[in-house]
Amino acid sequence: MGQKYHQDSEATIHCQISLKLYTSYIYLSMSYYFDLSDVALKNFNKYFPHQSHEEREKAEKLMKLQNQ
Known part of the structure; x- marks a missing residue:
């Protein structure tokens, strides 16, 4: 069972x-778009997977916080 937060706080975190x-x-x-062979900015595809991972990790931290 997670922490008991105010409903507004819970909704905001969700x-x-x-x-x-x-x-x-x-x-x-x-990332996949910029990896296409006909897209001129090919090296951009190297930046976006890292950013995707960072955002997912932040979401996971918030989910863990909710479940404490």
Whole structure:
């Protein structure tokens, strides 16, 4: 059982988790887009997987906090 937070705090944290996971997905999608052979900015694909991972880790930290 997780901590008992105020409902507004709980909802805000859930919203933040969703945004972090969404951002992670967008970064991952951008990575694959810039990896396409017909896209001029090919080296951009190296930046976005790292960013995706960072955002996913932040979401996981918030989820762990919720479950303490």
